[in-house]
Amino acid sequence: KQEVTQIPAALSVPEGENLVLNCSFTDSAIYNLQWFRQDPGKGLTSLLLIQSSQREQTSGRLNASLDKSSGRSTLYIAASQPGDSATYLCAVPNSGYALNFGKGTSLLVTP
Amino acid sequence: NAGVTQTPKFQVLKTGQSMTLQCAQDMNHNSMYWYRQDPGMGLRLIYYSASEGTTDKGEVPNGYNVSRLNKREFSLRLESAAPSQTSVYFCASSEAYGYEAFFGQGTRLTVV
Numbered sequence A: 001k002q003e004v005t006q007i008p009a010a011l012s013v014p015e016g017e018n019l020v021l022n023c024s025f026t027d028s029a030i031y032n033l034q035w036f037r038q039d040p041g042k043g044l045t046s047l048l049l050i051q052s053s054q055r056e057q058t059s060g061r062l063n064a065s066l067d068k069s070s071g072r073s074t075l076y077i078a079a080s081q082p083g084d085s086a087t088y089l090c091a092v093p094n095s096g097y098a099l100n101f102g103k104g105t106s107l108l109v110t111p
Numbered sequence B: 001n002a003g004v005t006q007t008p009k010f011q012v013l014k015t016g017q018s019m020t021l022q023c024a025q026d027m028n029h030n031s032m033y034w035y036r037q038d039p040g041m042g043l044r045l046i047y048y049s050a051s052e053g054t055t056d057k058g059e060v061p062n063g064y065n066v067s068r069l070n071k072r073e074f075s076l077r078l079e080s081a082a083p084s085q086t087s088v089y090f091c092a093s094s095e096a097y098g099y100e101a102f103f104g105q106g107t108r109l110t111v112v
Helices: none
Strands: A004-007 A010-014 A019-025 A032-038 A044-051 A056-059 A062-067 A072-077 A086-093 A099-101 A105-110 B004-007 B010-013 B019-025 B031-038 B042-049 B064-068 B074-078 B087-094 B101-103 B107-111
Touching: A004 A086, A010 A019, A019 A032, A019 A086, A019 A105, A032 A062, A032 A072, A044 A056, A044 A062, A044 A072, A044 B101, A072 A086, A099 B042, B004 B087, B019 B031, B019 B087, B019 B107, B031 B064, B031 B074, B042 B064, B042 B074, B074 B087
Parallel strands: A010 A105, B010 B107
Antiparallel strands: A004 A019, A019 A072, A032 A044, A032 A086, A056 A062, A062 A072, A086 A099, A086 A105, B004 B019, B019 B074, B031 B042, B031 B087, B064 B074, B087 B101, B087 B107
16 A cells, blocks of 8 residues: 655744655555645645656745655745745555545744 | 535544545545555545546455445545554545655544
């Protein structure tokens, strides 16, 4: 069964720092990997989807990389802002039609 | 842009009561999903509909039923609510399996 792990579980950084969130998965035969953001009490917002054939995907200050062979993806956030504070989740499709989610990294960006 | 809309946003039920959670998407997506999110358990798939007219069980289907009413709407029904069904429920949709998934804002359900 595909296991998705996100480390660290929580992260606190001062405003302006560049930061990296990590996601690892046990089965490298993935179709794609998707990063989401979840604000407290809210739904999931799709940030980036990176296909298995891609190495990187960028959207604004966000950059996601994918290394299938090592079972890892990173989400890079440049010049962090307090508004980036949220929980970030990564997910990969499994064979049973579900998305397998990590437990998330809770990010706090302090002014 | 509405995207995926869920109703209601909050609900409190007594044990044994029934209710239906509604979900509608306006992106002309073929596939729709119901997930539940619990602390420490993450998000788990309850049911999905790969296309209009089909529904299938996910990881945690017991105690739930679904209806794909048309291409836009996918409802989740709790026939006899139990405290173990206290959770946050999310509806999602995607063009097809493996495509980008979009989620609604969630329904926070408490069963007492």
